[in-house]
Structure formats: C-alpha cells, structure tokens
Amino acid sequence: MKRKFTLSILLLLFLWVASVTAQTKDVSGRVTASDDGSPLPGVSIKVKGTSTGATTNALGNFKIQVSGNNQILVVSYVGYLTKEIPVGNQSIINVVLAVDSKELTEVVVTALGIKRDQRSLGYTAQSVSGSELTANKQTNVVNALQGKVAGVTIGSTGGAPGQGSRIQIRGVNSIDPARDNQPLFVIDGILMDNSTSTQGDAYGASNRAVDLNPDDIESMNILRGGAATALYGLRGANGVVVITTKSGKAGTIKIDYQGTYGFENVNTMPEIQDKFSQGFLGVYNKDDFWPSFGPTVEEAKKLDPTHPDKLYNHFKDAFTTGSQYRNGISISGGSEKITFLTSLSQSQQKGVLPSTDFKTLQGRLNTTFKPSEKLSAGASIAVSNTGGNKYNAGRYVEQLVYWSPRHDVNDYLEDNGTMRSYGETTNPRYAAESKRFGDDVLRLIGSANLSYQPLKWLNLSYRAGVDTYRDNRKTTAPGFQGLVGERLVDDNGSDAAPGYGLISNYTNQFRSINSTFIASAEGKLSSDLTGTLRLGHDLYDRHIYRTAIEGSDLTVYNFFSLSNAKVLTAGTYDEKYRLMGVFGELSLNYKDYLYLTLTGRNDKSSSLASPNNTFFYPSASLSYIFSDHIKLPAAISNAKFKFSYARIGKDAAPYATSLGYANYTGLPTGYTGFTRPAQLGDPTLKPEFTDTYEGGLSMRLFSNRIGFDVNYYHSLSTDQIISVPVSTTTGYATAAINAGSMRNKGIEVSVSGTPVKTTDFSWETTLNFSANRNKVVSLRSDLKEIVAADEHGYLNARVTMKLIPGEAYGTLYGTEYKRYFSPEEIAAGLDKSSEASDPSRPLLIGADGFPIIGVSSDQKKLGNVQPRWIGGWNNTFHYKNLSLNVLFDARVGQDRYNQLGNYFSAFGIAKYTENRTEHKLFEGLLANGTPNTKEVWLGQGIDPATGINYGNGYYRNVHRGVSETFIEDASWVRLRSMSLAYTLPKTWIKNSFVKNVNVSVTGNNLFLWTGYDGFDPESTTTNSGSNVEGFAGMTYPAVRSFLFSLNVGF
Structure with a gap:
C-alpha cells in the first residue's frame, strides 16, 4: 500500500512538471529601426506583468523564455515608441520600432554639452x-x-x-x-x-x-x-x-x-546701357579712358568700321x-x-x-x-x-566699370602672353588671371x-x-x-x-x-x-x-x-x-x-x-x-x-x-x-x-x-x-x-x-x-560720435556709418539734395537743426535749373543697415517616397549704399543714363520760394536745341555727387532653396547589399x-x-x- 501511494505521488509530480514545462517556451527574434532598417542593440524586452526580461545584442537579436501563449512582450527603447506584442503561438517575433519624434524633440544639448x-x-x-x-x-x-x-x-x-x-x-x-x-x-x-x-x-x-x-x-x-x-x-x-x-x-x-x-x-545682374559707345562729351575715341560717354553705337560705327554692331555686355561676359x-x-x-x-x-x-x-x-x-x-x-x-x-572681387568689379563695352573683355592676351587692352586701361580679366x-x-x-x-x-x-x-x-x-x-x-x-x-x-x-x-x-x-x-x-x-x-x-x-x-x-x-x-x-x-x-x-x-x-x-x-x-x-x-x-x-x-x-x-x-x-x-x-x-x-x-x-x-x-x-x-x-x-x-x-x-x-x-x-x-x-566705416563716392557722395547716442547701430550718413526752407524757417535755424534728411520737403533748385547738392561736411542721416x-x-512635403523641401526667407527694412550704382552714374553705365539726350524739368522751389520752371538738358556739352553748354552733364555734375541717390531700400524676399528627393522603394533593392x-x-x-x-x-x-x-x-x-x-x- 505504501509503495502504491509513493508511485501515485511520483506520477502526479511528473504530470505537474510536464504540464508546467509544456506551458514554458523560448521566443526569439530581432529588433530593427523603422527609418533605416538597422538593428537596435540594448532594446528592453519584458514579459508584461512579470520580472522576466532580456535585452538585444549588438545585432539586435534577443531570446526570452515565456510561460504560455497568453503573455505579452513589452519592447521599449530610448527615442522609439514602445510596442506591446501578444506572443500567441509564435516562437519567432521580429519587431520594428518607430522613432518617437516627440521624445526626440524634447531633449536638447545645452551649455557645456549638458542634455x-x-x-x-x-x-x-x-x-x-x-x-x-x-x-x-x-x-x-x-x-x-x-x-x-x-x-x-x-x-x-x-x-x-x-x-x-x-x-x-x-x-x-x-x-x-x-x-x-x-x-x-x-x-x-x-x-x-x-x-x-x-x-x-x-x-x-x-x-x-x-x-x-x-x-x-x-x-x-x-x-x-x-x-x-x-x-x-x-x-x-x-x-x-x-x-x-x-x-x-x-x-x-x-x-x-x-x-x-x-x-x-x-543670380542677378545690374542693368547697363547699350546705346552709347566709348568717348567723352559725345566724341568717339576707341582708346579713351571714358567707357560710355561717347556717341551712339550707330554714329560710332560710321566713324570706326571695326566697331561691333552692338556693345558687349562686359559685366555678364566677365563672369562665367x-x-x-x-x-x-x-x-x-x-x-x-x-x-x-x-x-x-x-x-x-x-x-x-x-x-x-x-x-x-x-x-x-x-x-x-x-x-x-x-x-x-x-x-x-x-x-x-x-x-x-x-x-579681389571689389577691384575686379571696379575695373569692369572703367572698361568700355566697345571692347571684348575676354580678349585679354597678346601672342607673347602680355596684356591686351586699349589706351592705358587695365583689362580686368588679365589682372584676375595674373x-x-x-x-x-x-x-x-x-x-x-x-x-x-x-x-x-x-x-x-x-x-x-x-x-x-x-x-x-x-x-x-x-x-x-x-x-x-x-x-x-x-x-x-x-x-x-x-x-x-x-x-x-x-x-x-x-x-x-x-x-x-x-x-x-x-x-x-x-x-x-x-x-x-x-x-x-x-x-x-x-x-x-x-x-x-x-x-x-x-x-x-x-x-x-x-x-x-x-x-x-x-x-x-x-x-x-x-x-x-x-x-x-x-x-x-x-x-x-x-x-x-x-x-x-x-x-x-x-x-x-x-x-x-x-x-x-x-x-x-x-x-x-x-x-x-x-x-x-x-x-x-x-x-x-x-x-x-x-x-x-x-x-x-x-x-x-x-x-x-x-x-x-x-x-x-x-x-x-x-x-x-x-x-x-x-x-x-x-x-x-x-x-x-x-x-x-x-x-x-x-x-x-x-x-x-x-x-x-x-x-x-x-x-x-x-x-x-x-x-x-x-x-x-x-x-x-x-x-x-x-x-x-x-x-x-x-x-x-x-x-x-x-x-x-x-x-x-x-x-x-x-x-x-x-x-x-x-x-x-x-x-559725440564714432565713425565705424565709410566708403568712397564721387564728388560729395561718400557714405559714412556712424555710431551716435540715441541712434541705432549701423546708421548711414551722407549728403542729400538740399531742401527748401522758408526765410522764417532759416531764421529759426530749422535748416541746420535737422540731422536727418527730410524727403517730404521740396527740392531746392538752383538758378541753372538743377537740384543743389549738399556739401560733404554736412552729412544727414539717410538710413540704417539693420533690418526691421x-x-x-x-x-517639407512627403508623398510616398517623394519629398519636396521649399525654403523662403526675408529681410525687410534694411538700407544699403549702392557704391556700384554711384560708379555706374559717374561713368554713364547705368541703364537709366540712356535718357542723357532728353530734357527734364526738376520739380522743386527756387531760393525765393517760387516753383522751378527751367527745363534742362541731361547730356554733355552743347544742347543741340538751345545751344547751352552743359559741360560734363547732369550725371557727372549732379547725380553722381549725392549720397542720397544711392542709399537704397535693400529689403528682399527670396526662394532660398528648393530640393526634390526620391527614395527608392525597399522592394527594388531588398535582394541586394x-x-x-x-x-x-x-x-x-x-x-x-x-x-x-x-x-x-x-x-x-x-x-x-x-x-x-x-x-x-x-x-x-x-x-x-x-x-x-x-x-x-x-
């Protein structure tokens, strides 16, 4: 009897162990990242509600023992979304974890590398x-x-x-x-x-x-x-x-x-005139220093059979x-x-x-x-x-101003390797190459x-x-x-x-x-x-x-x-x-x-x-x-x-x-x-x-x-x-x-x-x-002030950046067209008390019919370089495997001194100087307060219509000599970049390395x-x-x- 009882107990224990063993099994698998498919090492895998756990190795592989098919695996990793996976009948479970974008954006590297x-x-x-x-x-x-x-x-x-x-x-x-x-x-x-x-x-x-x-x-x-x-x-x-x-x-x-x-x-080129050829006072000279104050191209061709049919755009030609x-x-x-x-x-x-x-x-x-x-x-x-x-790009651009568009700037070498040019002018291309x-x-x-x-x-x-x-x-x-x-x-x-x-x-x-x-x-x-x-x-x-x-x-x-x-x-x-x-x-x-x-x-x-x-x-x-x-x-x-x-x-x-x-x-x-x-x-x-x-x-x-x-x-x-x-x-x-x-x-x-x-x-x-x-x-x-910098301008057009109490850093000062002040305002000193130019006031016109330019010692506030x-x-737009990134940026309310514009005016290169054969009435008041009624010629030398000699002309006598003309609003909006990208589908390359x-x-x-x-x-x-x-x-x-x-x- 005792022996039978012992055998029964042993049989029951065997059946219990077998039952438990039947409920316990090994589950293995691999954990990878969703973004690039790379294995994730150190990922935590735990059986939910228990202390049983494991971590993935360097290849992302893991193995864990679970009891029964009703268990749930909790897979977690820093920077990734946690996943819960029912075991069921599976013995191999491969897991793909998605990046937790919220968590990634919440951690930043601060001072001294502290996260x-x-x-x-x-x-x-x-x-x-x-x-x-x-x-x-x-x-x-x-x-x-x-x-x-x-x-x-x-x-x-x-x-x-x-x-x-x-x-x-x-x-x-x-x-x-x-x-x-x-x-x-x-x-x-x-x-x-x-x-x-x-x-x-x-x-x-x-x-x-x-x-x-x-x-x-x-x-x-x-x-x-x-x-x-x-x-x-x-x-x-x-x-x-x-x-x-x-x-x-x-x-x-x-x-x-x-x-x-x-x-x-x-990305953007200044407009240059293409109507007037080399020379000065309307007189053509192909070896002259003056690049663009000569006669029209048609008149120059009559004087010089070698003159090209049209002027070169030497600014565009000088860049490749x-x-x-x-x-x-x-x-x-x-x-x-x-x-x-x-x-x-x-x-x-x-x-x-x-x-x-x-x-x-x-x-x-x-x-x-x-x-x-x-x-x-x-x-x-x-x-x-x-x-x-x-x-020296600044010198290169300056020399391009002096170069006449009558000549090809890219034809710069003589047969013996020395500079080819005209007159005493330096060819910018040769200077840059040598x-x-x-x-x-x-x-x-x-x-x-x-x-x-x-x-x-x-x-x-x-x-x-x-x-x-x-x-x-x-x-x-x-x-x-x-x-x-x-x-x-x-x-x-x-x-x-x-x-x-x-x-x-x-x-x-x-x-x-x-x-x-x-x-x-x-x-x-x-x-x-x-x-x-x-x-x-x-x-x-x-x-x-x-x-x-x-x-x-x-x-x-x-x-x-x-x-x-x-x-x-x-x-x-x-x-x-x-x-x-x-x-x-x-x-x-x-x-x-x-x-x-x-x-x-x-x-x-x-x-x-x-x-x-x-x-x-x-x-x-x-x-x-x-x-x-x-x-x-x-x-x-x-x-x-x-x-x-x-x-x-x-x-x-x-x-x-x-x-x-x-x-x-x-x-x-x-x-x-x-x-x-x-x-x-x-x-x-x-x-x-x-x-x-x-x-x-x-x-x-x-x-x-x-x-x-x-x-x-x-x-x-x-x-x-x-x-x-x-x-x-x-x-x-x-x-x-x-x-x-x-x-x-x-x-x-x-x-x-x-x-x-x-x-x-x-x-x-x-x-x-x-x-x-x-x-x-x-x-x-x-x-009273600190002069931070200044740049050259012809006649009185020099521009200075000054630091003055009460003003913002980066304020630009220069000469202005003189404005009209009444005798009473002059007596009250209002014409000298203002530090800033006042464009709302009428221009002061001289007896010759041209606006009067300010003296170089009397600079006015004309703008500021800092944007408002x-x-x-x-x-970024994503459509399946296609992505498009578009970036705009803007800078609004900033001023710039266009020094190149000043040089363009001085040498007759700017597109707007093509009106030099026209007459113009400048709006403004004379010194006695009466409106200006005298029309003037904008060209050089003697006006064919009136016989008046205008000397070097409006652009050299007046326009180039005032800073105010060349302080420009340089606000901009730009399409900074656009990028279109395509990622090949994984199925195309799944069988390759x-x-x-x-x-x-x-x-x-x-x-x-x-x-x-x-x-x-x-x-x-x-x-x-x-x-x-x-x-x-x-x-x-x-x-x-x-x-x-x-x-x-x-």
Missing part, C-alpha cells in the same frame, strides 16, 4: 537637425542656417568659392566695430574658432566653420540669451552655437556614400558658369561597449569669377567606449585641409571625454580638447618684362613699385586648448521636489602667431621667390590669452511642472589687469508647465511660460591694458626701429556687462500637431570697451576706454507643425519671425524679389569677420546654383 529636457528650460534654445542642415547642400554650415532659426541673422558676404559668412544672434552687442559680435561655436563640447582672418590680402576670406563637413553634423542647437549661455561665461556673451556630430551605433557595420555635382551662375562637386563616405558601427564612426569627404568648387576656386579634404573619427555601467569614455578627431585661389592669391589651411580639432558614476546620485565628467590650424597665404603677381608694346599693369606690384611684380607669404598659426571638469549630484529633496547640483572648472588657453613677408620689384618678372625681390618688408604678431572660470548650477524640479535653474560663474581673464580681471555673473531661469498644473482645453497639448535673467561679462582684447612696441621702418639709416604703439593702453579697464531679461510662451496644440514659441527679450550692455581716436599730441592715435552703453530688445516667434498628415502624404512647416530694435544709449560725455524684421518659412538609395535635385537662391538696383544686396563689401555691413556693389556677386545628389546606404 536637458526642453520642457525644463526657462530660456530659448532652437535646434536644427543634420538633415535640415544638408537639405540645400551648403558647403558652409553657417549658410545652412539661413531662414531656419528665429533671431539669427546670417550674412553671406558673396558667392566666391569658400566665401565667409557672418552670424549674429539678437543684433549687435558691442559698440566698437572691431569687437567680435558673432556667437561662440562649440563642437562636441570643445570651443571652436570661427573667426575670419583678413590678414595677408585675404580677399573673399573664409570663416573657419567652413572647415567642417556638414554631413558629419547630427544637430546644431542655437542658444540665445544670457541665461542659455551663462555657463560659458564671457565667451558666450553673443550667444552659442552648439554642434553635435554623428556617432556610431552598436550593430552591423553601416556604410553611407554621398555625392553631389552642380553648377552655378550670378561655376561648378562644384563633393564626394563623401562614412562608416559606422560597433558593439554594446564600443562604437565608432569615421568619415572622409572631398570637394572642389570653381567660381563664377575666373581663376577662383576652393577645395576641401575632411576626415573624422568619433569613438565611444563603455566598459561598465559606471564608466564611459569617448574621443573624436577631425582633420581638414581647405583653401583655394581667390581674387595676380593670384591662394590660401591653404591645415586644421585639427580633437577631444577626449571621460564620465564616471561612482554613486547612483553622483557623476564626474572631464573633457579636454584642442583646436589648432596653420593658415598659409601667398600672393604673386608677375612684373613688367619690357617687351615691345607691353603694357604696365599697376596692380601687379607694390605701391612703391607698381607693375614690377610682387610676392608675399603670410602664415597664421592658431592653437586653443579647452578643459572642463563637472561634478553633478542629483536626488530627491522631498516627495515633490528633485534637484541637480553641478559644480565645475573651465580653462581656455589661446595662442596666435602671425608672420608676414612681402617682396616687391622682382628681378626676374615671373620667378616668385623672396630672394628674387629687390625690396623686402616683414612683420610678426604674437598673442597669448588665457581664461579660467569656476561655475555652479542648481536645477530644481517641482512636480515635473515647475523648474528653477540658478547659475553662477566667476572668470579670471588675462586681458584685464588686477583687480578688474576677475568678475562674477549670475543667471536665473524659470519654466512653468501650466498645462500640467491647470486644466486646459483639450486642444492644448502642452503649454509653458518661461522667464530668465542673466548678467554676462566681456573682457578686453589682448594687450588693451598695456603698452607694447611697434616697428618703425622710416629711419634714414634704412634699419628697422621700434616706437610706441598706435593705441594707448589703459590698465584700469574693467569688463563690459550685459544684463538680459527674457520671457516667453511655448504651446503645442491638437495632439502636438501644431506648436509655437514666442519670446520677448531686453538686454543692456554697459561699460563698453571702445577704441577711440585721441589727439596726436598724446603720441598715440587711439585709446582703449570704458565708454558707452547699448540696448537691444525684440521679439521672436517660431511656429511649427504638421497641418496635413495622411497615409501617403504629409506637410511639415516651420515659420520663424524676429524683430530686433537696437540703440546706442550713450557714449562718453566728450565723445527677418523671417523664414521652411516647408544596398540598404537605401536617395536621389535629389536642389536649387539655391532661385528667385529674388527686391527693389534694390544692382547685384544681390545680400553680398556686402566687408568680410564675414566685420561688424560693418551696408556697403554693397563692389563685391563678389551672389550666385544661383543647381545641384544633383546621390546618397547610398550599405
């Missing part, structure tokens, strides 16, 4: 993804931001290959036009130089962001306002551009190829069709512990101005290493070689970072990096050979020996070291309150060393060696600068709807003298997610108020507090001596401070389909450091002083959303708008709507490193480009 929730930010930070940056195939990443970020003004200084671009955030912050007003660039946590060096004949100089490969960039975050940049200290005073480059992902090796080819041409190509490849992959990404790209661009080009060779290696959950490290290194041939300027930049940016988490609540991180480059520049020009009939080319030489050859070598060596340590502690302070405390130390060390040697008057006309030069001049510059800072940040989170962030930083600068070289500045920001606190209508998905205050310091330029030495070459012995420098240093200089207040509202509506962000800011910069002119009796030309304050205030609006979304079609749109109002609040009491508002509208193929065609600068007369007003005379703009015409014209691209993934 934070967008909802917790009490200040403004706007992100641009890598795909948005590369949509219009720009080689300069700064240009790629045009129209895409509110409050950011991008100034493309021309269409030259590798031409620099300037970027400003919320206007100009420094009164001194020589100070840097561009934001700080940070790449992967390391400070990056984005300056534009204009040393060594740097025509069309590049800003150094051109050394970056846009295809390497994952995202760019634009930090605006003091609270956003406070942790960077004084270096972030003008805003910060935070660049994050791509990194590898664990899984199979991924290879991507990008190829682009395209062509370009000048440019081309460009770019090839790049990237390889990425890794395991759960180590990932890598390496890339290599090569490009070449040939410009529309013959003999100009730009080449790049760029390589990068990014790696990460995570040996344990507590320890992680990473390193990156980027090497680039950029440069090309450039030319005088060459080239630059060659070799750069390395490297960094390493280490993060250790000894405790759950404590993290220690350290990052160090270096940015260094060598910029070699060389200018050469052949000298005069003395051949029969050879013409001397003055530009091909120095001022002392024009036309006799030139060679100059210039080298700029730059090195900066950046080191940052941060200790972060976070934890719960109560059941509703959590906090994070960060403390850190920061070091920035910079060294710049420049050498320049110029040789002129070459012995052998085309042997470009310094030993071949009869006259040598040399110079060096050595600059060392160091900045150290300690900082702290406290972030508090109350119930996930109220966030407070407090920061403090203390900097010590080597460019100021003790005790003014150390200074502290705080910031505070508040984010209130009231949609999570107050019940709102269902249409409101998320709503946030944000407020911030910050004080940011700014030190002086190196050596502004001390007296150095300047070389002196004017000694009668011929030796070089030393003397005091031009600038008087002031050891009592103290730092500038900018106080910024900001408030805004962010909302998302209709289940996050539509969102908008509105901000208002107000900043006041005081104790501005300015270099001002001083009396020569002091022995100095200028002095550095604390004098003046400047204010900026404005609004920024960003609206984004997906208005339409169906199964096959979607429309995503982003609209940016911003308006900044700037004001020079004060200067030192004995300083800027905007951008970016749209190719994972994805995308082809696209892109057009940039396609259409321009503007009332400005001349080249594209976006191209300015000044370089990208200057704070001065508003002078246009004598520059490399902007271009329109068409590009064809192929992207293939393996």
Whole structure:
C-alpha cells in the first residue's frame, strides 16, 4: 500500500512538471529601426506583468523564455515608441520600432554639452537637425542656417568659392566695430574658432566653420540669451552655437556614400546701357579712358568700321558658369561597449569669377567606449585641409566699370602672353588671371571625454580638447618684362613699385586648448521636489602667431621667390590669452511642472589687469508647465511660460591694458626701429556687462500637431570697451576706454507643425519671425560720435556709418539734395537743426535749373543697415517616397549704399543714363520760394536745341555727387532653396547589399524679389569677420546654383 501511494505521488509530480514545462517556451527574434532598417542593440524586452526580461545584442537579436501563449512582450527603447506584442503561438517575433519624434524633440544639448529636457528650460534654445542642415547642400554650415532659426541673422558676404559668412544672434552687442559680435561655436563640447582672418590680402576670406563637413553634423542647437549661455561665461556673451556630430551605433557595420555635382551662375545682374559707345562729351575715341560717354553705337560705327554692331555686355561676359562637386563616405558601427564612426569627404568648387576656386579634404573619427555601467569614455578627431585661389572681387568689379563695352573683355592676351587692352586701361580679366592669391589651411580639432558614476546620485565628467590650424597665404603677381608694346599693369606690384611684380607669404598659426571638469549630484529633496547640483572648472588657453613677408620689384618678372625681390618688408604678431572660470548650477524640479535653474560663474581673464580681471555673473531661469498644473482645453497639448535673467561679462582684447612696441621702418639709416604703439593702453579697464531679461510662451496644440514659441527679450550692455581716436599730441592715435552703453530688445516667434498628415502624404512647416530694435544709449560725455566705416563716392557722395547716442547701430550718413526752407524757417535755424534728411520737403533748385547738392561736411542721416524684421518659412512635403523641401526667407527694412550704382552714374553705365539726350524739368522751389520752371538738358556739352553748354552733364555734375541717390531700400524676399528627393522603394533593392538609395535635385537662391538696383544686396563689401555691413556693389556677386545628389546606404 505504501509503495502504491509513493508511485501515485511520483506520477502526479511528473504530470505537474510536464504540464508546467509544456506551458514554458523560448521566443526569439530581432529588433530593427523603422527609418533605416538597422538593428537596435540594448532594446528592453519584458514579459508584461512579470520580472522576466532580456535585452538585444549588438545585432539586435534577443531570446526570452515565456510561460504560455497568453503573455505579452513589452519592447521599449530610448527615442522609439514602445510596442506591446501578444506572443500567441509564435516562437519567432521580429519587431520594428518607430522613432518617437516627440521624445526626440524634447531633449536638447545645452551649455557645456549638458542634455536637458526642453520642457525644463526657462530660456530659448532652437535646434536644427543634420538633415535640415544638408537639405540645400551648403558647403558652409553657417549658410545652412539661413531662414531656419528665429533671431539669427546670417550674412553671406558673396558667392566666391569658400566665401565667409557672418552670424549674429539678437543684433549687435558691442559698440566698437572691431569687437567680435558673432556667437561662440562649440563642437562636441570643445570651443571652436570661427573667426575670419583678413590678414595677408585675404580677399573673399573664409570663416573657419567652413572647415567642417556638414554631413558629419547630427544637430546644431542655437542658444540665445544670457541665461542659455551663462555657463560659458564671457565667451558666450553673443550667444552659442552648439554642434553635435554623428556617432556610431552598436550593430552591423553601416556604410553611407554621398555625392553631389552642380553648377552655378550670378543670380542677378545690374542693368547697363547699350546705346552709347566709348568717348567723352559725345566724341568717339576707341582708346579713351571714358567707357560710355561717347556717341551712339550707330554714329560710332560710321566713324570706326571695326566697331561691333552692338556693345558687349562686359559685366555678364566677365563672369562665367561655376561648378562644384563633393564626394563623401562614412562608416559606422560597433558593439554594446564600443562604437565608432569615421568619415572622409572631398570637394572642389570653381567660381563664377575666373581663376577662383576652393577645395576641401575632411576626415573624422568619433569613438565611444563603455566598459561598465559606471564608466564611459569617448574621443573624436577631425582633420581638414581647405583653401583655394581667390581674387579681389571689389577691384575686379571696379575695373569692369572703367572698361568700355566697345571692347571684348575676354580678349585679354597678346601672342607673347602680355596684356591686351586699349589706351592705358587695365583689362580686368588679365589682372584676375595674373595676380593670384591662394590660401591653404591645415586644421585639427580633437577631444577626449571621460564620465564616471561612482554613486547612483553622483557623476564626474572631464573633457579636454584642442583646436589648432596653420593658415598659409601667398600672393604673386608677375612684373613688367619690357617687351615691345607691353603694357604696365599697376596692380601687379607694390605701391612703391607698381607693375614690377610682387610676392608675399603670410602664415597664421592658431592653437586653443579647452578643459572642463563637472561634478553633478542629483536626488530627491522631498516627495515633490528633485534637484541637480553641478559644480565645475573651465580653462581656455589661446595662442596666435602671425608672420608676414612681402617682396616687391622682382628681378626676374615671373620667378616668385623672396630672394628674387629687390625690396623686402616683414612683420610678426604674437598673442597669448588665457581664461579660467569656476561655475555652479542648481536645477530644481517641482512636480515635473515647475523648474528653477540658478547659475553662477566667476572668470579670471588675462586681458584685464588686477583687480578688474576677475568678475562674477549670475543667471536665473524659470519654466512653468501650466498645462500640467491647470486644466486646459483639450486642444492644448502642452503649454509653458518661461522667464530668465542673466548678467554676462566681456573682457578686453589682448594687450588693451598695456603698452607694447611697434616697428618703425622710416629711419634714414634704412634699419628697422621700434616706437610706441598706435593705441594707448589703459590698465584700469574693467569688463563690459550685459544684463538680459527674457520671457516667453511655448504651446503645442491638437495632439502636438501644431506648436509655437514666442519670446520677448531686453538686454543692456554697459561699460563698453571702445577704441577711440585721441589727439596726436598724446603720441598715440587711439585709446582703449570704458565708454558707452547699448540696448537691444525684440521679439521672436517660431511656429511649427504638421497641418496635413495622411497615409501617403504629409506637410511639415516651420515659420520663424524676429524683430530686433537696437540703440546706442550713450557714449562718453566728450565723445559725440564714432565713425565705424565709410566708403568712397564721387564728388560729395561718400557714405559714412556712424555710431551716435540715441541712434541705432549701423546708421548711414551722407549728403542729400538740399531742401527748401522758408526765410522764417532759416531764421529759426530749422535748416541746420535737422540731422536727418527730410524727403517730404521740396527740392531746392538752383538758378541753372538743377537740384543743389549738399556739401560733404554736412552729412544727414539717410538710413540704417539693420533690418526691421527677418523671417523664414521652411516647408517639407512627403508623398510616398517623394519629398519636396521649399525654403523662403526675408529681410525687410534694411538700407544699403549702392557704391556700384554711384560708379555706374559717374561713368554713364547705368541703364537709366540712356535718357542723357532728353530734357527734364526738376520739380522743386527756387531760393525765393517760387516753383522751378527751367527745363534742362541731361547730356554733355552743347544742347543741340538751345545751344547751352552743359559741360560734363547732369550725371557727372549732379547725380553722381549725392549720397542720397544711392542709399537704397535693400529689403528682399527670396526662394532660398528648393530640393526634390526620391527614395527608392525597399522592394527594388531588398535582394541586394544596398540598404537605401536617395536621389535629389536642389536649387539655391532661385528667385529674388527686391527693389534694390544692382547685384544681390545680400553680398556686402566687408568680410564675414566685420561688424560693418551696408556697403554693397563692389563685391563678389551672389550666385544661383543647381545641384544633383546621390546618397547610398550599405
């Protein structure tokens, strides 16, 4: 009996075990991403309602044991939508996870590389993804931001290959036009130089962001306002551009190829007259200096049988069709512990101005290493070689003005290789081909970072990096050979020996070291309150060393060696600068709807003298997610108020507090001596401070389909450091002083959303708008104005940019047509009290019937270079595998001095000068107050109708001599870019080793709507490193480009 009972028990246990075993099974599979099909490592797979779980390996594979068919697998991964999958009878389950776009947009990289929730930010930070940056195939990443970020003004200084671009955030912050007003660039946590060096004949100089490969960039975050940049200290005073480059992902090796080819041409040309030929006063002379004041083409042909049937359009003929190509490849992959990404790209661009080009060779290696959950490290290194041939485009355009359209500008070579021309005129094409300027930049940016988490609540991180480059520049020009009939080319030489050859070598060596340590502690302070405390130390060390040697008057006309030069001049510059800072940040989170962030930083600068070289500045920001606190209508998905205050310091330029030495070459012995420098240093200089207040509202509506962000800011910069002119009796030309304050205030609006979304079609749109109002609040009491810049104009037409208290930065002054004032108004001094031109008043007409032009010493306010508002509208349309991106941007309410227009008037080239044989009655009043009734002739010499001799004529005697004529409203709206792309269906390539193929065609600068007369007003005379703009015409014209691209993934 006992034995039977035992056997029964054993049988029951066996049946129970068999039953349990029958209910337990293994489920395996693979998890991939929906966007590119790549495997996802580290994905969490859990059995719902249990503690059973697993993670995917480097290939995205997993295996998990489940009990029964009624279980549900929960698959989750950071950045992707969580999926729940019933097991059922399946033993193999492959999962495709979709990207969680909401989660991705909520995390941003802020100051010092700290990643934070967008909802917790009490200040403004706007992100641009890598795909948005590369949509219009720009080689300069700064240009790629045009129209895409509110409050950011991008100034493309021309269409030259590798031409620099300037970027400003919320206007100009420094009164001194020589100070840097561009934001700080940070790449992967390391400070990056984005300056534009204009040393060594740097025509069309590049800003150094051109050394970056846009295809390497994952995202760019634009930090605006003091609270956003406070942790960077004084270096972030003008805003910060935070660049994050791509990194590898664990899984199979991924290879991507990008190829682009395209062509370009000048996008808009000034209209020129085609009726009058070479000569002056209507007299034809094919060797005359005067290009277009001769007789009509018909009359000239009667006098000269060799005269062409029609005039050449030498402005159009002098520019050609440019081309460009770019090839790049990237390889990425890794395991759960180590990932890598390496890339290599090569490009070449040939410009529309013959003999100009730009080449790049760029390589990068990014790696990460995570040996344990507590320890992680990473390193990156980027090497680039950029440069090309450039030319003085302003001089080229000026020489085109002097060139007569009676001659073919492209017929510029004699059989012996010397210049073909006429009279004493220089052929612009020959000058551009013979005088060459080239630059060659070799750069390395490297960094390493280490993060250790000894405790759950404590993290220690350290990052160090270096940015260094060598910029070699060389200018050469052949000298005069003395051949029969050879013409001397003055530009091909120095001022002392024009036309006799030139060679100059210039080298700029730059090195900066950046080191940052941060200790972060976070934890719960109560059941509703959590906090994070960060403390850190920061070091920035910079060294710049420049050498320049110029040789002129070459012995052998085309042997470009310094030993071949009869006259040598040399110079060096050595600059060392160091900045150290300690900082702290406290972030508090109350119930996930109220966030407070407090920061403090203390900097010590080597460019100021003790005790003014150390200074502290705080910031505070508040984010209130009231949609999570107050019940709102269902249409409101998320709503946030944000407020911030910050004080940011700014030190002086190196050596502004001390007296150095300047070389002196004017000694009668011929030796070089030393003397005091031009600038008087002031050891009592103290730092500038900018106080910024900001408030805004962010909302998302209709289940996050539509969102908008509105901000208002107000900043006041005081104790501005300015270099001002001083009396020569002091022995100095200028002095550095604390004098003046400047204010900026404005609004920024960003609206984004997906208005339409169906199964096959979607429309995503982003609209940016911003308006900044700037004001020079004060200067030192004995300083009435600062002349920031001026440009030549014929007769009295010179235009000056002045900084005057009460006016905005960038106000243009010049001469006006005199206006009529009554005797009573003159007696009251009203004719002299007005600082601005008043176009509403009638013109004052002289006894000769022409308007009277103002004297050069009496300049009036004629306009301002800053726009009243800027905007951008970016749209992306998706239909199945086809996508279309369309970007418009606008700049409204800005003025430009059209210097080219002034020259066109002076030399009879402008289209409107074709009316020179007509008579005109100028409306206005005579000095006695009676209306003008005298009709005048607009031509030169003797009027055939009246016999009156008008001398040089209206355009040379009057029209060209008034600044007012050439200050133009340069507002514009443009179709900045359009890109049509097609992605091949997966079914076409599923049986190949190719994972994805995308082809696209892109057009940039396609259409321009503007009332400005001349080249594209976006191209300015000044370089990208200057704070001065508003002078246009004598520059490399902007271009329109068409590009064809192929992207293939393996």
